[in-house]
Amino acid sequence: MKKIICVLGMAVVLGLSQAPAATARDYISIVGSSTVYPFSTTVAEHFGKTTPFKTPKVESTGSGGGFKLFCAGVGVQHPDITNASRAIKPSEKQTCAQNGVREIVQVKIGYDGIVLAQSKKVPAMHLSRRDIFLALAKEVPDPSGAEKTVPNPYKTWKDVNPQLPDVKIEVLGPPPTSGTRDAFLELAMQGGAKSFKWLKELKKKDKKLFKKIAHTLREDGAYIDAGENDNLIVQKLEANPNALGIFGFSYLDQNADKIQGAFVDGVEPTFENISAQKYPLSRPLFFYVKKAHVGTIPGIQEYIAEFTSEKAWGPEGYLADKGLIPLPDEERSKMREVARKLEVMPME
Amino acid sequence: MESHSGIAAVVKKTLNRRYRAERRFRRIGLAAVAVGLLFLAVLFTAIVSKGYTAFQQTHVLLDVYVDPDVVHVGNLDSADYQGLIKASLRELFPDVKGHRDKRNLYKLVSSGAGSILRQKVLEDTSLIGRRIQIWVPADDDVDMVIKGHVDRSLPESQRRLNNKSLAWVDALKEQGRLEKRWNLTFFTAGDSREPELAGIWGATVGSFYTLLITLSLSFPLGTAAAVYLEEFAPRNRWTDLLEVNINNLAAVPSIVFGLLGLAVFLNFFGLPRSSPLVGGLVLTLMTLPTIIIAGRAALQSVPPSIRDAALAVGASKMQAVFHHVLPLALPGMLTGTIIGMARALGETAPLLMVGMVAFIVDIPRGFTDAATALPVQIFLWADSPERAFVEKTSAAIMVLLGFLILMNGAAVFLRNRYERRW
Amino acid sequence: MTTVGEIRAANPRMTCRQVNVYYGDKHAIKNVSIDIGRNEVLAMIGPSGCGKSTFLRCLNRMNDTIEGCRVTGTITLDGQDIYDPDLDVVLLRAQVGMVFQKPNPFPKSIYDNIAYGPKIHGLARTRSELDQIVETSLQKAGLWDEVKDRLKHPGTGLSGGQQQRLCIARAIAVSPEVILMDEPCSALDPIATARIEDLIHELREQYTIVIVTHSMQQAARVSQRTAFFHMGDLIEVGPTDRIFTRPRHSLTEDYITGRFG
Structure with missing residues (x-):
C-alpha cells in the first residue's frame, strides 16, 4: 500500500513540474469545418512529413465554431487558420474586427x-x-x-x-x-x-x-x-x-x-x-488565415504553400484522391497568388 | 383447531408454492444474466470480427536501387525517397505507360513508403548505391482488396481500384511480393489520414498523460475531501448541502465539465488548448465526485470499533483516522479511484470542449503538447470516409477495451488482495 | 432520586458528582454520584438500556465522539477534573484505558497491537524497551505463553478469548491507572470468561477496574463494590456481598432475584 502512495506522490511531483511551460506554441493550430477536415489533415500530414516543421493540429469544430474560435483574438492561444464550408459572414467579420483580427486571408480551395x-x-x-x-x-x-x-x-x-x-x-x-x-x-x-x-x-x-x-x-x-x-x-x-x-x-x-x-x-x-x-x-470550400500570426507561429506560409501546390489541390493531387473537387485551372492560379502574397480580404 | 396432520398438509401445499416461486425466480434471474451475456457476446463478436484484421497490414516487397544520384550525404534528410520507390515499381511493371496508368501504379504502395526507406538509409548510409529489398506498406485500397473487403465482381467504375490495378495486385501476389504482416505501425504511430499509416500510439500516450494528471490530482484531493467530510466535518446544514451537491455533481453530464474547463482553464487561466494538462484537469473535475463518494463509502464501512480501539489507547482523532481507519478504507478508495479513472479513460465529450478532439500526428512529449485520447481517436476514425478506417476503428475499440479490462481487473485484484488481508 | 447505600470510598481514584448525560433531548444519566476506590473492582449492573455503559464511557470521555452527547456535573481523576477544558483528552485516555464488549484488535500483528499505544505516546525510546513493554503487557494479560512465538501474526487470527486478552494487554501497555471494561465477556464462552475473570483478579493489585456486566454471578465473583443502575438512575451502591445478600432498595432486590431484567 505504501508503494502505491509513493508512486502517486511521484506522479504528482512529475505532473506539477511539467505544468508551467505553456507560453510559446511551435505548431500551427487549425480549426473549422468538418467537411474541410479530411483535406486539411491530409495537407497537415504531408506538411509535417516533408518539412522540418511540426505537424499542425487540426480540430473539427464546424464552420461556425471555427470562426468563433478564430475571431476570438490575436495571440498563441487562438487558432491560426480556420476551415469553412461557406464564406465568412459579415457578422463574423465584425466579431473578428472587434477582437483585433483585422487582416484575414481568404483562400478558396475547391468544391464539395x-x-x-x-x-x-x-x-x-x-x-x-x-x-x-x-x-x-x-x-x-x-x-x-x-x-x-x-x-x-x-x-x-x-x-x-x-x-x-x-x-x-x-x-x-x-x-x-x-x-x-x-x-x-x-x-x-x-x-x-x-x-x-x-x-x-x-x-x-x-x-x-x-x-x-x-x-x-x-x-x-x-x-x-x-x-x-x-x-x-x-x-x-x-x-x-x-x-x-x-x-x-x-x-x-x-x-x-x-x-x-x-x-x-x-x-x-x-x-x-x-x-x-x-x-x-x-459549394465552395475555404480556409482563412490570420495574417498577424504569420511570422510568429512557424510554418504558416509553408503550410499555405503546401496546400496550394499542384501536387496537393491540383486535379491530379493527393487531395483529389480524398474527394476534393479542384477549382478550375484559372481560378486555382489566381487563388495561389492570393495565398502566396497573403492578400488580405476587405473587411467591409 | 385443525388436527396435526391437517396442518402438515396445509404447510406442504404452501411449501410447494414457495418452492415453485423460488424456482421461477431463479429461472428469471438466470435468463436475465443470459440475455446480458448474449448482448455482450454480440458486441464483442461484432467488434472483434470487424477489427482483428487491422492488426495485420498488407505489405509489398520492393527492390529499391538507392540511386547515389538521388540520395547522397548532402541531402540524406530531404532526398526524393518516394521517387526511388516509384522507380522500383516502374521496374516491376516496365510496360506501364502513360501518365494516368503510372499514377495508378504508384498508388499501390503507401505514400509513407518513402519515409520508411528514408529511415533505413539514415540508419545505414552504406546502402547508398546498393540495391536493397524492402517491405513497405501497401495502400489502404490494396489492403482492402487483399483482406476481401471489396467485391471484385463489380463494374470497374464502382471500385476504388480499376481492372489494371487489380491485375498488378494479382501479379505482385503471384510473385510473392504481397504479404499480410503484423501491423506494428498501428501500435507505434500517431494519427494519419492514410489508414495504412495510422496508429494509436499517439492517442495512447495522450490518454496516459491526461490520466496521470487526473490521477495525481483527483486521488489526493478526493481522499482528503472524503476523510474530512466523513471523519472531521460537523454534521449540519452546510455539510448536508455539500453532500447533496457532490452527489449531484457525480451525475452531471460530462459535457458540462468540458464547458466549465473551457471557461475556466482555457479562457480564464489561458492554459494551452488541446493539452493533456487541461484535459486532465477537466477529467479531474469529473472524477472527483465519484472518488469522494466511493471514499466516503469505504470509510463508512470501517467498523467503528476500530476507531474506538484507537481512541481508547489515547490516539488523537487524526492518529486514529490516519493510522487505522484510512489504511482499512484505502482498498475501497483505490477501487473507487480506478473505476473513476476507467470512466475518465472512456470519456470524449468534455475533451471536445477543450480542443482534444483534433487531428494530431506527432506523439505528445509532455503535458502541454497538443494531444488526443483513445476514445477521441475512435470517434475521429469512425467519422473518416476511407473504408480501411472501419477496421481501424474496431481495432482501437479493442485496445481501449483492453485497457479498461486491465484497470477494472486491477480494481478487483486490489480489493481481493488487501480487503481480507487480516 | 437519591442513591441508596454508600457512594463514598475511602481513598477514591475517581469521584463523580451530579453527573448528567443527555443524548440530544434524551436524559440518559440522571444525577449520578459515586466514588471509585483505589485498587478496587467496581461492577456496574442493571437491565439493558439502564445507562451503565453510557456512564462508563463518561469516565474516559469516549462519549465525546458521539454527536449530540452532553455531559454535566464533575468527574475527577486523582482530584483533577477530567471535563476541564484545559485537560487533554488524549492524556486522559492514556490514564484511563478501555476494553470493549466485542474484542476489537487492530488488523495488525499481535506485536503492533500492543506497541501502538506506547509508540504514539513515546513511552519507549528504543526498540528493546518497546519489546519489553510488549512482553510485560502480554504477560500481565496472561497471553504471553500462548503467542510469544507468533508476535508477527495478525491479532485478528486469535480466538475470541485470546483477542479479548490481547485488548486488555493493549490497554495495559500504556500503563493506565484505571481500566474500564464494557461487558468484556459477553461475546466469550465460559472457559474464556473464567480466564478473563482470573485476570481481573490479578490486575486489581495494580489497577483500578470498572466493569460493566450483565451477569450478576460475574459481578459477585470479580468485584468488591457493586452499583445498580436503572433507567438512568444509580439506585444502589455498596459492597458486593452486601448488595447480593441484603439489598436495601426494592428495585435492586427485584433485579438480583431475577424478577425483571
Whole structure:
C-alpha cells in the first residue's frame, strides 16, 4: 500500500513540474469545418512529413465554431487558420474586427458536392431540385395551384412527380448543427422553392417567410435526422434500398461500390461535373488565415504553400484522391497568388 | 383447531408454492444474466470480427536501387525517397505507360513508403548505391482488396481500384511480393489520414498523460475531501448541502465539465488548448465526485470499533483516522479511484470542449503538447470516409477495451488482495 | 432520586458528582454520584438500556465522539477534573484505558497491537524497551505463553478469548491507572470468561477496574463494590456481598432475584 502512495506522490511531483511551460506554441493550430477536415489533415500530414516543421493540429469544430474560435483574438492561444464550408459572414467579420483580427486571408480551395445517395441495388433516381423541395419541405405550395402553402401531403416519390418510382419518401440526413445540412438547405431546398414563381417573388418581398418555407424540413418521418456519422448513413442505405442519404461527395467517392448518387436536374454527381460547376448542389470550400500570426507561429506560409501546390489541390493531387473537387485551372492560379502574397480580404 | 396432520398438509401445499416461486425466480434471474451475456457476446463478436484484421497490414516487397544520384550525404534528410520507390515499381511493371496508368501504379504502395526507406538509409548510409529489398506498406485500397473487403465482381467504375490495378495486385501476389504482416505501425504511430499509416500510439500516450494528471490530482484531493467530510466535518446544514451537491455533481453530464474547463482553464487561466494538462484537469473535475463518494463509502464501512480501539489507547482523532481507519478504507478508495479513472479513460465529450478532439500526428512529449485520447481517436476514425478506417476503428475499440479490462481487473485484484488481508 | 447505600470510598481514584448525560433531548444519566476506590473492582449492573455503559464511557470521555452527547456535573481523576477544558483528552485516555464488549484488535500483528499505544505516546525510546513493554503487557494479560512465538501474526487470527486478552494487554501497555471494561465477556464462552475473570483478579493489585456486566454471578465473583443502575438512575451502591445478600432498595432486590431484567 505504501508503494502505491509513493508512486502517486511521484506522479504528482512529475505532473506539477511539467505544468508551467505553456507560453510559446511551435505548431500551427487549425480549426473549422468538418467537411474541410479530411483535406486539411491530409495537407497537415504531408506538411509535417516533408518539412522540418511540426505537424499542425487540426480540430473539427464546424464552420461556425471555427470562426468563433478564430475571431476570438490575436495571440498563441487562438487558432491560426480556420476551415469553412461557406464564406465568412459579415457578422463574423465584425466579431473578428472587434477582437483585433483585422487582416484575414481568404483562400478558396475547391468544391464539395452534396449528394443524395442511394443503394446500388436499385436504379438511380432522377430528381429535380423542385422534387427534392416538394418531398422534404414541411409546408409545400398547394397542389391545386393556389398561392398558399399546405402541410406536406406527399407520401411517395410518385406523389411528388409521376415519373418517379412508387416508393416511400425516406431521406437520411445530417442534424441541424452540420454545415452539410446548411448547404443542402441553401442549394437544394431554396433552389427547389425558387422554381415556384410566387415563392420566388415572395423571396424579394418577405425574405424571412421564404426562408422559413424553404428551410423547414418535414418532421413526420420522411426526413430522418441520422446524426453526424456519415459512415452510419452509408450502412443504413445499404440495408434499405428505398432510402436516400444526404452527405458530402467524398463519402460517395470512397463507397462507390455500395452506393450511387441520384441525378439532380439531370446531372450525375461526378468529379468532373462538380468541378465544371454543372452539378447544382455544390459549394465552395475555404480556409482563412490570420495574417498577424504569420511570422510568429512557424510554418504558416509553408503550410499555405503546401496546400496550394499542384501536387496537393491540383486535379491530379493527393487531395483529389480524398474527394476534393479542384477549382478550375484559372481560378486555382489566381487563388495561389492570393495565398502566396497573403492578400488580405476587405473587411467591409 | 385443525388436527396435526391437517396442518402438515396445509404447510406442504404452501411449501410447494414457495418452492415453485423460488424456482421461477431463479429461472428469471438466470435468463436475465443470459440475455446480458448474449448482448455482450454480440458486441464483442461484432467488434472483434470487424477489427482483428487491422492488426495485420498488407505489405509489398520492393527492390529499391538507392540511386547515389538521388540520395547522397548532402541531402540524406530531404532526398526524393518516394521517387526511388516509384522507380522500383516502374521496374516491376516496365510496360506501364502513360501518365494516368503510372499514377495508378504508384498508388499501390503507401505514400509513407518513402519515409520508411528514408529511415533505413539514415540508419545505414552504406546502402547508398546498393540495391536493397524492402517491405513497405501497401495502400489502404490494396489492403482492402487483399483482406476481401471489396467485391471484385463489380463494374470497374464502382471500385476504388480499376481492372489494371487489380491485375498488378494479382501479379505482385503471384510473385510473392504481397504479404499480410503484423501491423506494428498501428501500435507505434500517431494519427494519419492514410489508414495504412495510422496508429494509436499517439492517442495512447495522450490518454496516459491526461490520466496521470487526473490521477495525481483527483486521488489526493478526493481522499482528503472524503476523510474530512466523513471523519472531521460537523454534521449540519452546510455539510448536508455539500453532500447533496457532490452527489449531484457525480451525475452531471460530462459535457458540462468540458464547458466549465473551457471557461475556466482555457479562457480564464489561458492554459494551452488541446493539452493533456487541461484535459486532465477537466477529467479531474469529473472524477472527483465519484472518488469522494466511493471514499466516503469505504470509510463508512470501517467498523467503528476500530476507531474506538484507537481512541481508547489515547490516539488523537487524526492518529486514529490516519493510522487505522484510512489504511482499512484505502482498498475501497483505490477501487473507487480506478473505476473513476476507467470512466475518465472512456470519456470524449468534455475533451471536445477543450480542443482534444483534433487531428494530431506527432506523439505528445509532455503535458502541454497538443494531444488526443483513445476514445477521441475512435470517434475521429469512425467519422473518416476511407473504408480501411472501419477496421481501424474496431481495432482501437479493442485496445481501449483492453485497457479498461486491465484497470477494472486491477480494481478487483486490489480489493481481493488487501480487503481480507487480516 | 437519591442513591441508596454508600457512594463514598475511602481513598477514591475517581469521584463523580451530579453527573448528567443527555443524548440530544434524551436524559440518559440522571444525577449520578459515586466514588471509585483505589485498587478496587467496581461492577456496574442493571437491565439493558439502564445507562451503565453510557456512564462508563463518561469516565474516559469516549462519549465525546458521539454527536449530540452532553455531559454535566464533575468527574475527577486523582482530584483533577477530567471535563476541564484545559485537560487533554488524549492524556486522559492514556490514564484511563478501555476494553470493549466485542474484542476489537487492530488488523495488525499481535506485536503492533500492543506497541501502538506506547509508540504514539513515546513511552519507549528504543526498540528493546518497546519489546519489553510488549512482553510485560502480554504477560500481565496472561497471553504471553500462548503467542510469544507468533508476535508477527495478525491479532485478528486469535480466538475470541485470546483477542479479548490481547485488548486488555493493549490497554495495559500504556500503563493506565484505571481500566474500564464494557461487558468484556459477553461475546466469550465460559472457559474464556473464567480466564478473563482470573485476570481481573490479578490486575486489581495494580489497577483500578470498572466493569460493566450483565451477569450478576460475574459481578459477585470479580468485584468488591457493586452499583445498580436503572433507567438512568444509580439506585444502589455498596459492597458486593452486601448488595447480593441484603439489598436495601426494592428495585435492586427485584433485579438480583431475577424478577425483571
